[in-house]
Amino acid sequence: MSHTCSYCGLPAGRSWRHEHADDAPLFCCYGCRFAAEVTRERGESGAAVWTLTKLGLAIFFTLNVICFTMALWTDAVYGESSGPMSASYSDLLRYLGLLFSLPVLFLLGGPLLTNAFHDVRRGRLTTDLLLMTGVVAAFGYSAVSVVRGRGDVYFEVGCVILVTVTLGRWLEATSKLKATQALDELERLLPDRVRFISDDGRDHWIPLAELVPPATVRVLAGERFPADGVLQSESVSVDEQVLTGESWSVSKQRGDRILGGTLNLDGDVLLEVTAAPSQTAVARLIAAVREARKTQGPYQRLSDRVSSWFFPMIAAIAFFAFVFHGWQVSFDRGVMTALAVVLIACPCGLGLATPLAVWTAIGAAAKRQVLFRNGEALERLAEIRELCLDKTGTLTTGEACVTRMLLDESTSRNEATAIAKELAMSSTHAFSNAIRSWADGEPHQPEASARAFANVASIAPTPSLTLRVGVKTTFREARVRSGLGIVAESSSCIAALGNVRLMEHCVFDISPKLQRQIDETIAQGEPLTLIGWSGRVRAAFVFAESLRPSTRDLIDWCRHEGLPVSVLTGDHAGRGERLSNELAVPVHAGLLPDQKARFIHDRQQVVRVGMIGDGVNDAAALTAAHIGISLGAGTDVSRDAAAVCLLNNDLSQLAFAIPLARRTVGTIRRNLAWAFGYNTLGVVVAATGWLNPAIAALLMVASSLVVVRSSSRLSESA
Structure with a gap:
């Protein structure tokens, strides 16, 4: 127990x-x-x-x-x-x-x-x-x-x-x-008292433990938010560095989620508490790390087995040393020799060799938002020699972005961009969001936009639901048609933004050249959205998933370290090939979840593989790998199947976690080698009667401190 x-x-x-x-x-x-x-x-x-x-x-x-x-x-x-x-x-x-x-x-x-x-x-x-x-x-x-x-x-x-x-x-x-103070620092992020806003609008201090959601609290500049919640004020800048590793301040708007422990930088704001202090992200992280400490890895089990017979072995050696020297020399010589044997033996060094290194590393990783489920996860991560990654939601954010535009010969880029942006305003679809973001980054030419709107229609606004286009033109009856796209009508024309079926439904013509480009894009498995007006398809927007900012950092680090990387995806082969060319890594496309797991299993016969994933379809592959790694934003199933979790979804943290795991295993091995070597040599020398017990006591203390110092360097280098 x-x-x-x-x-x-x-x-x-x-x-x-x-x-x-x-x-x-x-x-x-x-x-x-x-x-x-x-x-x-x-x-x-x-x-x-x-x-x-x-x-x-x-x-x-x-x-x-x-x-x-x-x-x-x-x-x-x-x-x-x-x-x-x-x-x-x-x-x-x-x-x-x-x-x-x-x-x-x-x-x-x-x-x-x-x-x-x-x-x-x-x-x-x-x-x-x-x-x-x-x-x-x-x-x-x-x-x-x-x-x-x-x-x-x-x-x-x-x-x-x-x-x-x-x-x-x-x-x-x-x-x-x-x-163990890394976790204590996280615990101290939350204040002891909070300003609770009562029903009459007044605020008064209450202990943090008495804070029960839903509740509203006031947080002043320079104070830390006491619990997870939703911002009720207009805006605020916060410092999330301790929790997410983000070095720059982050701007939060009304309705945005704020984590407990985040530092308020510039305002008197109100927070609607959504989680009790014991259920905040910080509290769950601390609880998970403390639970991880209770699980033993192979090195810890080895150390415990040795420690279990350490006491009886030392007792037996001390007894025989006492009998031998007491019989051969004198009673007092026997007592001194037995005492030296007991003192020189260092069970602390042996018992701390593994757990202290593991606990130090787990605490250091927690400060960087890397959660190890247990000590064995550290040892397993250190052993991987190949890395496999899921694509959607792992290498990518899962959000679409426009990669290029296909244009009809009679339409200018600015015309198509301006009208597409206005049509996209009426939809929250991922492709509409991508078009708006892409259009905001395009060079803006007001004259071209005005010409585009004039070419579409020029009618007076109506009191019905409208979609405003530019400054001169207003479409009425802008409707989102499920599974097709957006249609905006006026008395003189129809404009549409959507898929091929929507263009066919609107009976829009398309030029042979643009049709050929669209067919080639579809054949390559790339998603696209078409835009047309005045009876003709004018352009097509081609989409891809946005890569996480940390994706290239991780792949570059793996390449530098000689760690092979492969990408596993269920996407179309054409998209897989483009991703392979973009990242210069092998991409295995068209894989179902069981095929991903089989691929990992086959590679496991050759080399120890780490798998990174975030979705339900990655759970089998995460389990099949030597070590599974999930993202904090992933599904519950993927997180449960993984032994390591990147809480802030930053893939580049693996460039910290893998070396940390390897240093930890190296420290454990050195600690065990020192403990075994010291105890073996020390007990033998003490049993000969050549060692004064006082010197033996000093050596025993020094041995323990060597192990402690060796392990503490892990947190210093983290």
Whole structure:
């Protein structure tokens, strides 16, 4: 069973016992327990003076014990003296060592022993129990030696061990906390209080937790929006960089959606809240990342298997070292050797080798709007050697754009553009939107437009539904005909914007040249819309999907990294060929959903493939791939089938996520290699009796900090 540490927020480990009081704090290690006592609040600087005072007193007494021990060593260094003053002086120093070491044992040893017993009650066996057994044995042996008046004393060893272990675990806990602070920064985006607008129009402060939709709140310039909602004011500029990665300010108009945590840059605005604080995009992201931390990947499972037999193995080696050296040399030598074995062993380094790197990477990715469902997703993403992408909605925005215009010989470009734009004003169809956008970007010539409108008709406005054309002409009875297009009529002519069937319905003639161009375009699978007036088809607009701005960035990065890219689409072969020529990548067109999945499956027999998609028809391919990647704007089915989600739909974030995943796996391997190598060599050296326990304690702390520092670099490079 796994719980979350009350201090650092990381999993507190597994146990064979499941009972735990819900209101009782739970810690993953003694360092977090001690750090929590110091700060009193998770991740904040508290005022637990007594805890710090205990540590300060322990250090003071330890330094005194070291001085007494160094004075005792003078006999061994400069030659033993048998005078009565020397014997009395030696006894005094030994008793002082005992007296000054007892506070250290109780101040630092007591909490460490208590933590060990807490772990045992929770069903976790840790080396803290072995460590305290050795420390108590060293103190006990030294105390007996003092009382008997003969034998060596090791008070300084026990004191240094307790101080070193406590400080080391505290530093380790602090570093672990930093590894989880990426999510804390996201949590702090939302304010604690909000200005709630009551029914009488007045605003007053309420806690964020009490905000329930639907509700209206006021947000001033420089403040962050407290929840997801819809803008009720005319307009506002906002900063979404933390949430979407957009470095420039974004202009929002009335009715636009605003995410909680977005920064208001320039106005006093009203927001209609549409989601409770716990259901905002930020809250869902944080919840998803926290859930991802609970899932283990292959490296984590390997680390856990090794850790499961680490305690009994170290206990056995320490016991045999104690027996061997105690039998061959002396009892105190056996105790010191066993204590060195326990101290040199670093279960923390082994236990943190994988999860700390994974947690750091997941947090860093979340800040860039890349969501990893679990730690295994990181490891899988690092392993891909080929990338397949869906086209519609993934490489493209799913929105149409005009690529070119086919013209009748008797019609000018400006005439057709001006009239098409006016007709398109009466429709919200994707092609109408594309024509309006395209026309806005065309060079504007008022004289040509005026001639065009004069050629179409010149009649007086009517009170019926009208479509205004230019300045001089008004069409009446502008109608959208479902499945055909738009027809605008006047007393003297008809103008139409739509498909081929609409032109036939209006009985419009078409020139042979334009007919040939239209036939060729249709044969290539390109969609088009025709425009005609005064009994003749005048032009055709050819459409294509708009590429995402980040599409070329991703493909260029993949090409630079030597990562092969393929595009899978159900589009017509002609459109696939044009896309292939445009992006210089292989495009496999005309594929049904099951054919996409089969293609991925076949490639998986050769190389590990990552698949990026956004629609329901991509779910099978996402599941078949080594790792599935979805877009945040994709369907629920595609997001559920993918292990990685690009929340801001920015494909170029893969140029960040893939190297991050590879660095994470490299860090995990280095951490595991260090942990295995250090523990193997350290335990062997300690078992020989050549290592002082105090030095072993310092090495153990250093080993843990090496792993922590190695993992923390992932967030620094993100």
